[in-house]
Amino acid sequence: xxxxxxxxxSSLPGQPLGILALxxxxxxxEAHLERLGVPSRLVRTPADLDGxxxxxxxxxxxxCLSRLLVLFGLDRxxxxxxxxxxxxxxxxxxxxxxxxxxIREMPHLGLMDIAVQRNAFGAQLDSFQTTxxxxxxxxxxxxxxxxxxxxxxxxxxxxxxxxxQEGYITAAEDAQCLATVFHPELTPTLAFHRHFAQRCxxxxxxxxxxxxxxxxxxxxxxVHTSSD
Amino acid sequence: xxxxxxxxxxxxxxxxxxxxxxxxVTPDQARMAQEAGAVAVMALERVPADIRKQGGVARMSDxxxxxxxxxxxxxxxxxxxxxxxxVEAQILEELRIDYIDESEVLTPADEECHIDKTAFSIPFxxxxxxxxxxxxxxxxxxxxxxxxxxxxxxxxxxxxxxxRTVNREIRALKGLSREEIIPFAKEHGIPFELALKTRELxxxxxxxxxxxxxxxxxxxxxxxxxxxxxxxxxxxxFKASDPSKRAAAIVKAVAQFKNPAVLxxxxxxxxxxxxxxxxxxxxxxxxxxxxGW
Numbered sequence: 080x081x082x083x084x085x086x087x088x089s090s091l092p093g094q095p096l097g098i099l100a101l102x103x104x105x106x107x108x109e110a111h112l113e114r115l116g117v118p119s120r121l122v123r124t125p126a127d128l129d130g131x132x133x134x135x136x137x138x139x140x141x142x143c144l145s146r147l148l149v150l151f152g153l154d155r156x157x158x159x160x161x162x163x164x165x166x167x168x169x170x171x172x173x174x175x176x177x178x179x180x181x182i183r184e185m186p187h188l189g190l191m192d193i194a195v196q197r198n199a200f201g202a203q204l205d206s207f208q209t210t211x212x213x214x215x216x217x218x219x220x221x222x223x224x225x226x227x228x229x230x231x232x233x234x235x236x237x238x239x240x241x242x243x244q245e246g247y248i249t250a251a252e253d254a255q256c257l258a259t260v261f262h263p264e265l266t267p268t269l270a271f272h273r274h275f276a277q278r279c280x281x282x283x284x285x286x287x288x289x290x291x292x293x294x295x296x297x298x299x300x301x302v303h304t305s306s307d
Numbered sequence: 308x309x310x311x312x313x314x315x316x317x318x319x320x321x322x323x324x325x326x327x328x329x330x331x332v333t334p335d336q337a338r339m340a341q342e343a344g345a346v347a348v349m350a351l352e353r354v355p356a357d358i359r360k361q362g363g364v365a366r367m368s369d370x371x372x373x374x375x376x377x378x379x380x381x382x383x384x385x386x387x388x389x390x391x392x393x394v395e396a397q398i399l400e401e402l403r404i405d406y407i408d409e410s411e412v413l414t415p416a417d418e419e420c421h422i423d424k425t426a427f428s429i430p431f432x433x434x435x436x437x438x439x440x441x442x443x444x445x446x447x448x449x450x451x452x453x454x455x456x457x458x459x460x461x462x463x464x465x466x467x468x469x470x471r472t473v474n475r476e477i478r479a480l481k482g483l484s485r486e487e488i489i490p491f492a493k494e495h496g497i498p499f500e501l502a503l504k505t506r507e508l509x510x511x512x513x514x515x516x517x518x519x520x521x522x523x524x525x526x527x528x529x530x531x532x533x534x535x536x537x538x539x540x541x542x543x544x545f546k547a548s549d550p551s552k553r554a555a556a557i558v559k560a561v562a563q564f565k566n567p568a569v570l571x572x573x574x575x576x577x578x579x580x581x582x583x584x585x586x587x588x589x590x591x592x593x594x595x596x597x598x599g600w
Contacts, residue, residue: 100325102325102326102561103324104322107321123562138322139326140322140326140345142382143382146558147558150559171322197381202404202405203430204428207315208311224318226318227322227383265321297512299321
């Protein structure tokens with residue numbers, strides 16, 4: 080990695096954050112966490128959940144991921160970890176896994192009181208990049224990418240909306256779960272990773288930016304984890 | 308294709324990483340593939356093993372069939388066009404599938420030019436046997452690469468050869484000084500800027516899946532351990548005795564491709580794999596991988 084950039088290391092080290100690593104955009108989240116100075120661990124078995132400060136459920140194909148969760152006993156383990164208070168963040172397919180209601184389909188983990196509409200925009204030709212506002216997280220507009228994205232179409236009373244577009248919600252959280260239908264990890268946007276890490280006990284100095292000016296689309300290719 | 312569109316298209320491939328893309332010829336097979344955990348399906352009229360057996364000119368599938376597959380599943384749908392057949396690609400873009408495979412499995416329409424993929428908004432995946440071929444396709448606008456292997460054989464040997472060749476050539480490139488890249492790029496037929504980029508990244512600049520001859524969970528894990536980001540399985544599933552079980556087992560093996568305990572379990576009691584063909588039995592003119600350049 081280049082060393083000609085300011086150190087973003089957090090001032091108070093928390094526990095490492097897990098990233099569910101069965102399929103999908105895993106390295107992209109690793110790269111964002113690495114940029115914040117937050118260590119991560121790839122989660123492939125229930126034992127990998129021990130000692131984590133939180134877990135990210137990445138984007139990928141939710142039908143594939145939900146099947147693999149069951150195959151490897153991670154559905155039960157994640158529900159149990161949730162019951163014990165582990166913070167969770169689902170991006171795109173991960174948000175579908177967390178949702179209690181999945182329009183016209185069966186829910187998966189069902190841990191968050193939101194309803195999602197899968198693949199709400201259509202085909203890949205309807206995928207897009209845009210900037211969103213999430214005033215509770217960052218003062219500036221944040222670039223994010225929607226890839227065959229779902230929409231959050233309803234949130235329960237325990238859930239607060241963090242960002243919305245006309246007609247649908249794009250980011251929301253409750254006391255324990257964060258759900259984003261877009262991919263900040265495919266953009267320079269660090270605000271959501273920073274926010275989630277804070278919820279997991281990490282503390283960052285004011286100087287940690289919401290956007291990483293050094294980000295490139297190939298950043299994930301540089302990720303090398305000790306556990307991989 | 309704008310730079311932004313290319314980035315989004317390359318990023319869809321990123322979301323497929325660690326997954327299995329399966330060939331299907333009917334909506335029922337597509338549903339079964341999705342149920343087994345496929346991250347995408349490739350809709351076609353005949354799997355490569357049948358194309359190989361039946362011969363004749365293999366073309367883009369009837370859009371009616373592709374539409375049927377699209378309706379049957381919620382995962383991304385891919386379909387193949389002939390190398391260089393940009394009108395077949397225009398038709399599939401109009402059909403709004405998720406990814407086009409400009410594929411050597413079909414009979415090439417152009418022996419000189421591949422499709423100018425930058426002229427499209429829809430993403431393309433293209434095959435390669437080596438680094439030069441991969442980067443020429445990226446230069447033409449491919450947002451995803453797959454090593455070709457030899458489709459429809461159930462024999463993984465060519466897939467291994469192509470993946471090892473790409474890896475070896477990238478290692479060679481990494482060891483070169485800047486001025487040495489010029490002769491390397493010339494020798495391999497690579498645009499200089501892409502050679503430079505690949506050297507810096509130490510890997511192909513887009514997601515790279517393995518394809519062609521993968522028939523077992525062990526084959527799939529082998530390709531993953533050799534550095535593939537995911538795998539395509541064509542004839543290997545629906546030419547096996549128990550497609551549903553085999554499909555699920557390959558998905559499982561790819562998800563934990565370095566875990567021997569998982570691989571042991573995934574490999575057990577699957578019924579018969581497709582019988583397969585040894586490569587020496589295939590005359591040079593019937594090899595699919597040599598189509599395209």
